[in-house]
Amino acid sequence: MVQRPRGTRDFTPKVMARRLAFEQLLEERARRHGFSRIQTPIFESLDLFTAKSGPGIISQLYAFEDKSERPLTLRPELTAPVMRMIAEEGMQMLQKPLRLSYYGQCYRYEESKKGRYREFFQYGVELIGESGPLAEAEVIALAIDMLDACGLENWEVRIGHVGILKDALTGLGLSAEIPEGANEPPVASAMRFLDKGDDAGLAKLFTDNGINPDNTAPLRALADLEGGVETLGPARDILTSLEGVSLEALDDLQTTLEAVAALAPTPPSLAVDLTVARGLDYYTGMVFEVKVPELGGEGQVLGGGSYKLLHLFGLPDLDPSCGFGLGFDRVLLALEAQAEASGRSEVVPGETDPKGLVAFIPFGIDVSGVLPIVASLRNAGERIELELRGRKIAKAMKWANSIGCQFTVVIGPRDLENGQAMVKSLVSGEQQAVELNADAIAAAIQAMR
């Protein structure tokens, strides 16, 4: 028996119905926010991703060469392909901003864990060609709207702004340029020290750069701030106490948060956290992420923010842009766990078709005479499953029941004689004879719904 490759999954009909419903739900939310769906190839040139994330990423890629020895790779994420598409398709000619959404599988060579797969699915959006607090609020609002709409509970949004700490550090005199012989700017080192809680390292860095190490304490206080929108007050106090530090980023974040509150449903938990750095240097402004605690170690289900990437594609005037990626599989995992815990039968809203399936059972007759009725019912929008095995009536009913049909239409010899069909609701048990034509059958089904 050949097994499925490590870290991949098959989706059975039941699971797939759920995934389709979830995708459709996300898509509908994106559409309501003015976003339009795009699609890019599953594989791309290897360069695309090394340009964005550096050569270190290669070890995590499914990279290969085609028969002409072109270096290619299965895509590990979707943001870079979207950027590439904008440049390549001449989309910079379109009216700005662009609101783009996408969904598809991505591939990373990693160890399999729950919620971590080698083939995983990501839904995401990018708002391109406009930046600033309101554009950022639009993006966050969509993320919140999506998670709210899918019925997820107990999730936490953390919103920060990499500009706040960065401005504080540069305001104090720390350089954002990479010095000769170093591999990162002092500002980045300082951010790392703040993130890791290494105050001694930060103090030493300040001293080495001719800055008073006493500034370590207020920066630590700033980084440790955590709570709702009210934390912006203390943050403002700390920043004001520092010499030469701009409040611009903080003001922007405040504007963003106020707009989000007006644009989106209130999430179960929203925290301001200035250390949401996302660990990536292309983030330049607002950054945010969503966690679901019950998922444990792989609990981050969504992340995004403002970034500068389009200059890599010759489009510096479109920087910065803003977007997020949503971990499709992880959100589903969380929804499944929560549905299980609360005894909810429907995991994703809309995964079960309320119209139901109709079993069409020709019983002991020449089938060809009634096939036009099947076609008409389908054209009328009914979901018809035609009984194909010539089962006897009791078996056919049992079959219809076990595949989840809500209705049966039985046509046997007696019905043909009388020019009728027996329409039955498997939910109520109610049954009636109707005229043998699609309209009458459809009307009977509709009446019993």
Added chain:
RNA sequence: GCUGUGAUGGUGUAGGGGUUAGCACGGCAGAUUGUGGUUCUGCCAGCCCGAGUUCGAUUCUCGGUCACGGCCCCA
């Protein structure tokens, strides 16, 4: 990158150096030649792969594969 646990029909499991490998769900057929969900009967279907130890391995050992955890990192 480091590390831990596990693998028995389609699913969930019991067992264990020699067994007809047990049970439940499921699927198929019948009881029941025009009506499902309950019931009864029968059947279908399994020890992840490879090597080693042994008279004999599904059971013990090692390797592989896959899954699931804990760090690191990311989504």
